[in-house]
Amino acid sequence: MNLYEWLKANNQAGFTIDDARLKRAGDIRSAKPNVESKLTGEYVAETTMNSYAVCWEITPRGEDAVVRPACTCPDWADRGRYTNTLCKHLLSAALQSDDLFEVVTKLKPISADIVFPTKEEKPKAEQVEGFNERVKREISKAVSSLAQDVLAVLKEGYVPFLLGPTGAGKTSAIRQVALATQSLLIEHAGADSFTDSDLVGVEMPSGKRMPGPIGNALTHAREMDEPVLLFLDEFLRYNSRAQESLMRLLLPIPAEITRVMGISHDGAICATSAPFWGDEWAPAETVSIVLAANPWGNIPDPALVRRTVPIMVGFENNVAALFSQKTRAAIDLSWKGTADGSLPLPIEYGELARAQSADDPAILSRYNNRLMALDPAAAKGFETLLGNLGAKS
Secondary structure, eight states: OOHHHHHHHTGGGGOBOOHHHHHHHHHHHHHOTTOEEEEOSSSEEEEEETTEEEEEEEEEETTEEEEEEEEOSHIIIIIIHHHTBOOHHHHHHHHHOOOOOHHHHTSEEEEOOOSSOOOOOOOOTTOOOOHHHHHHHHHHHHHHHHHHHHHHHHHTTOOEEEEOOTTSSHHHHHHHHHHHHTOEEEEEEOOTTOOHHHHHEEEOTTSOEEEOHHHHHHHHHHHHOOOEEEEEESGGGSOHHHHHHHHGGGSOBOHHHHHHTTOOOSSOEEEEEETTTEEEEEEGGGEEEEEEEOTTSSOOOHHHHHTSEEEEOOOOHHHHTTSOHHHHHHHHHHHHHHHHTSSSOOOOHHHHTTOSSTTOHHHHHHHHHHHHHHOHHHHHHHHHHHHHTTOOO
16 A cells, blocks of 8 residues: 555545646656655655655654655645645655555554644624724725636636736736636746846856746746746836747747647647747646736737737725725825826725724825825825815825
8 A cells, every 4th residue: 555545545634636636646657757766764755756855754643643745846835735735746756655564554644734724713793893904805805806807818718918007906816816726926027127038048158047937937837737827017118029029928839830840749839939048838728827017108019919808907996985085085096196197106905905094194194205205296296186175185
């Protein structure tokens, strides 16, 4: 009886075995017959697999045994260990492990505690939700709604392009999408100084290859056969050469073309290249791409818009409704001013999440300080407009 059979015989011992990961574990086993695997001591199985260190530790405690898996791959280190969902490397090691000692098979396995266990606490009848908690709850709803919009576009096979000012919840929503799809999240924010080589990668004269965020994303998706979510924020800040290189990624290349390109893959791929790196690619089904930008800066290239599904990101009115008339007026002015270009930034969600009351004066004070630092004339204009509405800041 190997580790996998032992866990299955005991209802998986509190671990989750995902069918897709189990299939990939079997693929690793057949594709990597020379993987080194050994037992070090009676109850510890260690393996080196795809450059990742994999370990199953079994500690007897009376008639039970505490089972603690560990793997250095992103799927386990960043996601699986928080939910006890086994990665493909742990599953492959369990499948390939030698027969367990008889004394171990008689023990009842108990999984190690989830790293961050979630405890459901019943709310006390006398407990009243504070103002700050209500604001955070409404902001969370807005971010979750945006995440669902992004997921819907991705499921249709398109590239979402989030257009909205800073502080509108774009990044938070994308992180929720990564969690929901169990994808490795690779984020990068645009800047005019970045070249296509900075983004894809550079091979040094010594032969050492230094991948950029694009190279990292495609290499991981191709070599690990694991989902990757590539989030390119502030996309319109990239210079035109970098944008052209990145736009190649947005349209998958069909299988018949990949063969002409000399790439051995049965399905469609996402591909790009850079002068000091060469071609880079990954199976299209393992790479999801999301773009985001402030729409009131550079005008998007029509070719970019054709390759994406724009999602306009605005302010959720249910959040503003929690505040006093004075603060609501300021929020509304800040977002409208950002949209028409008269203000450099709005009163963002992150700021409102710190509010302690419906008329917390610190909100407008901090916002005014930011405006003064960025554009003193805009700060004075905002104060005048607010005053004309009968709500002097």
